[in-house]
Amino acid sequence: MHSTKEENASFPSVSEGRLQVWDDQSKDLSVYIPATGFLNDRQFVIVSLVLLSISQLCNAVAIISNSLNIAVFVRLGFSEPSNISLVALAASDLACVVISIWTGICFFLSSMDVRLPFDATNVSYLTGSAPWAFIGRTVAWITAFISFERCLCILVPLKVKELITSKSTLTAMIIIFIFTFCPCVVAFIRYRFKWVFYPYLNATILDVVPMDNEYIIQIDYIIGVICGFIQPLLAFFIVLICTIFLVVQLRKLSSWRMSVTSAKSQWQHKPGENPAPDSPPAQDRISNKEERLVRMVVAIAVIFIVSYIPTCVMLLCSTIFEEFAYFGIYRRMYIVCGLLTSLAQKVSGGVNILIYYYMASKFRSALRCLLCLDRQE
Structure with missing residues (x-):
């Protein structure tokens, strides 16, 4: 959705280093604009194909893991509001992977110079890259x-069950989807x-053209500024701040438990003393079940933060440098950076199943039952 100066008149189509420009679609004007950057054409194709090959392997893993996540949480039911948001997270990750597969196929066909009835690069941008970017925002906001x-479970423990219900969580997921x-x-x-009609192809193909309004x-x-820059960065910082807060509370709880253990040990030798120090606010507010869930959410959030940092850097660069865009002069570097950020987010979505398996006993039991791993003698 980022436009450049060349798009004011027409939509560029890239072929063999040339940007073919049609102003009113009645006559053609071939304008050569040298692509600049750190990669030449051959290096760009090689790097892109390698990243796409790795990406397709990650796609296969992500499809399996997120499909299992959805199946397990549906099996567990939605009496727990957190299951609704985790299903929405897995579904969003799965949608991103499916769209990414389509974009990868189009890029492969374009790099192999396959004659198609449509411009694979431009069509995949509108049907693949743009929807993928917006669904990626959905993943960020659900996290x-x-x-x-x-x-909220820590700050207002007595009211959280009234605030966070299955109905309110479902409503929030719908609002997030519409918003993003x-x-x-x-x-x-x-x-x-x-x-x-493309003169250099001597053929009429399906392409994407901009509106001049x-x-x-x-x-x-x-x-583009709101949804492509402000929206994802705001979600990132919300996750970052909430994660820091949760980590601090967990450390306080851990310190309190260590002090309790030490005090009890001393009290066994000195019966007349107080067996434990005063309980901190976090202890009064986090049950053992809630603590396990908080630890799992922290693990999910940390992985999201690490994987989303490249996206934030790329968004900042594309905002500062106008030509660092899909149809800008630094198009090759933009695409390579986009492939790297996409790969990082796929890995993030694909490893969530490991977090659920090792940190949620109900999920682990349901998954093993689903895969028939627990056989009854």
């Missing part, structure tokens, strides 16, 4: 909601599918 929910994904519709307003361009820019 932020899960982290914030655990913070629906702006993607603007991309389909700004850009349209159209059959375009200034009003639509301004809306696209505003939505």
